[in-house]
């Protein structure tokens with residue numbers, strides 16, 4: 425599939441989708457505290473999304489059984505919410521959420537600390553978030569896709585971290601996953617040229633230890649092979665001829 429260029433109508437709908445998803449993340453952030461189950465986070469997230477008249481895009485996607493992916497500590501992504509998983513002081517938790525508004529998708533992830541976390545965990549979360557912005561500096565017309573990948577990897581390596589290789593970011597629009605794939609680690613090739621009107625989900629998944637991951641028996645939950653912490657940060661963005669527009673940024677962060 426070629427990388428699609430969105431019309432101004434499509435862009436307007438994706439902007440609205442993004443605004444709603446940013447609000448979901450703002451509100452979910454407030455419910456993160458020791459004692460909450462990951463199932464309850466999913467229930468609240470689904471209620472928020474549906475309350476906005478939107479569709480939770482992850483629910484039943486390839487059989488995924490929830491609306492919010494909740495991944496704790498060494499879980500990288502796609503954790504399945506459970507009544508039996510209770511957040512504890514010092515945990516880090518990644519929330520990945522997606523919604524559909526008027527046929528268009530937004531996709532975004534945040535990693536939060538539960539109560540007070542170790543300095544190591546805090547740094548991992550900050551560096552992962554910052555790596556997104558380091559990559560997105562290069563997200564403009566005329567640059568190449570892998571300028572984003574290379575910038576993310578170069579930044580996180582300065583801290584001795586590694587980028588997960590088995591999972592990548594993606595184009596997004598009327599489908600959750602569109603071309604191109606967006607790696608978070610250094611690429612030899614330049615990748616496709618970026619053009620105004622492309623919409624991308626850029627999502628670094630960063631480990632303190634080795635980059636290798638494995639899948640749990642539930643066939644969804646991705647964990648680090650060495651058991652070290654992993655963080656995830658993702659936004660849906662629009663390529664323009666100048667600064668990219670970040671559709672899913674919380675208002676307080678802009």
Ligand code: MF3
Nearest residue numbers: 481482485488493502520531
């Ligand atoms: N944000 C993730 C992605 O971009 C989550 C989708 S996987 C799902 O791939 F199955 F849970 F929907």
Ligand code: CO
Nearest residue numbers: 531625627658
């Ligand atoms: Co995504």
